[in-house]
Amino acid sequence: MADATAGSPLRPSLIVDDVHVHYRTFGGRRLPDGASWTSRLRRHVGAVDVVRAVQGVSFVAHHGESIGLIGHNGSGKSTLLRAIAGALPTAKGRIYADGTASLLGVNAALMRDLSGEANIVLGALALGLTPAQIRERYDDIVDLAGIGDFLHLPMRAYSSGMGARLRFAISTASRPDILMIDEALATGDAEFKQRSGERVAEIVEHAGTVLLVSHSMSTIRSMCDRVLWLDHGRLVADGPTAEVLEEYAERTGRPVARPTPRPKTPVS
Amino acid sequence: MSAGGGARSPLAQLAAEHGLQRVGVRPPFESYLAQAWERRHFMVAMAASKAYARNQAGYLGQVWAVLTPALWAGVYLLVFGVVLQTNRGIANYTGFLVVGVFLFHFSTSSISNGSKAITNNAELIGSLQFPRVLLPMAAVLAELFTLLPALAVMIVVVIASGEPVTTSWLLLPLAVGLQWIFGTGIALIFARLVAQVRDVARLVPFVLRALMYTSGVFFSLSHYVHDPTAAAILQHQPIALYLELARSALLREVPADPSAWLWGAGWAVGAAVVGLWFFWGAEERYGRG
Numbered sequence: 001m002a003d004a005t006a007g008s009p010l011r012p013s014l015i016v017d018d019v020h021v022h023y024r025t026f027g028g029r030r031l032p033d034g035a036s037w038t039s040r041l042r043r044h045v046g047a048v049d050v051v052r053a054v055q056g057v058s059f060v061a062h063h064g065e066s067i068g069l070i071g072h073n074g075s076g077k078s079t080l081l082r083a084i085a086g087a088l089p090t091a092k093g094r095i096y097a098d099g100t101a102s103l104l105g106v107n108a109a110l111m112r113d114l115s116g117e118a119n120i121v122l123g124a125l126a127l128g129l130t131p132a133q134i135r136e137r138y139d140d141i142v143d144l145a146g147i148g149d150f151l152h153l154p155m156r157a158y159s160s161g162m163g164a165r166l167r168f169a170i171s172t173a174s175r176p177d178i179l180m181i182d183e184a185l186a187t188g189d190a191e192f193k194q195r196s197g198e199r200v201a202e203i204v205e206h207a208g209t210v211l212l213v214s215h216s217m218s219t220i221r222s223m224c225d226r227v228l229w230l231d232h233g234r235l236v237a238d239g240p241t242a243e244v245l246e247e248y249a250e251r252t253g254r255p256v257a258r259p260t261p262r263p264k265t266p267v268s
Numbered sequence: 269m270s271a272g273g274g275a276r277s278p279l280a281q282l283a284a285e286h287g288l289q290r291v292g293v294r295p296p297f298e299s300y301l302a303q304a305w306e307r308r309h310f311m312v313a314m315a316a317s318k319a320y321a322r323n324q325a326g327y328l329g330q331v332w333a334v335l336t337p338a339l340w341a342g343v344y345l346l347v348f349g350v351v352l353q354t355n356r357g358i359a360n361y362t363g364f365l366v367v368g369v370f371l372f373h374f375s376t377s378s379i380s381n382g383s384k385a386i387t388n389n390a391e392l393i394g395s396l397q398f399p400r401v402l403l404p405m406a407a408v409l410a411e412l413f414t415l416l417p418a419l420a421v422m423i424v425v426v427i428a429s430g431e432p433v434t435t436s437w438l439l440l441p442l443a444v445g446l447q448w449i450f451g452t453g454i455a456l457i458f459a460r461l462v463a464q465v466r467d468v469a470r471l472v473p474f475v476l477r478a479l480m481y482t483s484g485v486f487f488s489l490s491h492y493v494h495d496p497t498a499a500a501i502l503q504h505q506p507i508a509l510y511l512e513l514a515r516s517a518l519l520r521e522v523p524a525d526p527s528a529w530l531w532g533a534g535w536a537v538g539a540a541v542v543g544l545w546f547f548w549g550a551e552e553r554y555g556r557g
Binding site: 011012013014015016017018023026058060082083084085086087088089090094095096097098101102103105106107108109111113114118121122125126127128130131154 | 277279280282283286287288289290291292307309310313314317318320321324325389391392393394395396397398466552553554555
């Protein structure tokens with residue numbers, strides 16, 4: 001593991017100090033194969049399990065750094081970002097940030113039964129904007145979403161692409177100091193991708209520090225100068241993008257352009 | 269991690285050197301309240317959206333905001349007034365029943381929805397940072413927004429039942445306000461309990477049903493309870509108290525009792541303070557587990 005405190009003239013913007021994140025799940029339980037019938041009962045009564053999603057991760061991010069997080073599904077990348085955003089409690093360890101750290105994304109705050117207009121206001125308030133800031137940025141959000149008069153229809157009626165455009169447009173209205181993106185770039189059609197890319201570049205410029213979770217190695221290569229590789233909740237490697245990706249390819253035997261096998265059935 | 273000296277790790281020292289703030293810690297109580305106040309617009313928007321979205325799926329849309337309580341009033345008056353022909357010693361049973369049913373429903377839906385506000389919003393909690401107290405408060409405020417058109421229906425029914433409009437009607441908003449504050453406090457307490465032990469949510473409906481029969485919703489408590497100790501307890505029971513206060517504001521036959529107003533205010537302030545304090549105590553732990 002790379003030394004997280006390597007003497008650097010850079011100013012730290014985010015410090016993650018031996019962080020563990022656990023969460024309880026209700027309704028199911030992992031049991032060993034040869035479990036006795038009495039312990040198998042625990043699948044039905046007291047079916048509560050603890051997932052140790054992040055286990056002792058430490059690193060220091062600096063102002064002006066773009067850091068990619070890689071690792072296979074379930075390696076703890078998203079959980080780590082949520083903990084840094086202050087949205088998930090840490091079981092152990094500490095996180096320090098210079099300013100606000102937040103995830104790009106607002107899905108959970110929106111309501112499918114409300115119109116796009118109402119959701120812009122609701123979503124922007126959820127992101128912490130004041131009513132005055134919302135009035136100021138409202139037209140920008142509408143322009144970026146580009147969904148025409150569907151704005152007056154409930155989000156329930158939107159195609160998945162339109163929903164994604166509106167959600168992206170709302171979420172980019174916030175300007176956090178530390179920006180975290182979780183697979184947010186792979187939404188919408190080609191024209192929208194280009195426009196959204198410009199908007200992301202704008203926020204990245206404002207943020208100074210960016211953490212990006214992606215399974216697309218080409219995105220990681222083009223956006224990040226440093227990569228953290230997580231496996232089973234532990235940090236396996238931390239270093240310059242090219243080095244870590246090379247190591248990742250060697251150790252996992254996967255080409256770094258496409259690290260995870262795609263399922264046969266399309267996933268929306 | 270560190271060899272000798274302080275217990276602080278080198279990373280903690282680095283954070284201190286550069287003035288970085290800890291993420292995910294519970295702020296002191298006063299700053300927590302200040303943060304919640306700063307985000308009040310979000311809470312109001314969540315509550316208003318929820319109350320509004322309830323009625324949007326249908327041709328009549330927001331007409332249902334008034335139609336739903338009007339139909340409830342019709343059903344209760346038909347069953348109790350026409351079919352069962354009971355007035356249970358009350359001159360204006362129509363007014364008594366409508367006030368009781370509407371305001372009791374306000375409290376039960378506040379408590380049952382408020383208690384699930386954390387567990388039902390796990391995804392929202394897992395993605396955005398804001399004072400979690402906004403969630404149960406918004407759930408209860410949504411019930412208040414739903415109640416407002418119902419209050420209009422209630423007032424129409426009370427006037428139609430032959431009750432004169434007097435200055436004491438001005439006390440109705442105060443009674444409803446106290447009931448709202450009380451409901452918020454109780455919702456905050458249950459929201460934390462349910463977040464930590466989900467099974468508690470299964471018990472809430474039983475508590476609410478017990479309250480229904482001990483709050484004088486359909487009949488006057490003094491008419492049925494003769495044991496003086498039991499009567500005194502039931503009369504000071506908060507839900508029964510708030511129904512009594514609203515009735516004393518609107519109905520001539522229910523006497524206005526100043527001590528009841530003091531009790532009502534006491535329950536409201538007490539529940540709000542205890543609820544906020546208790547909810548705040550686990551602030552940094554609300555999340556996926």
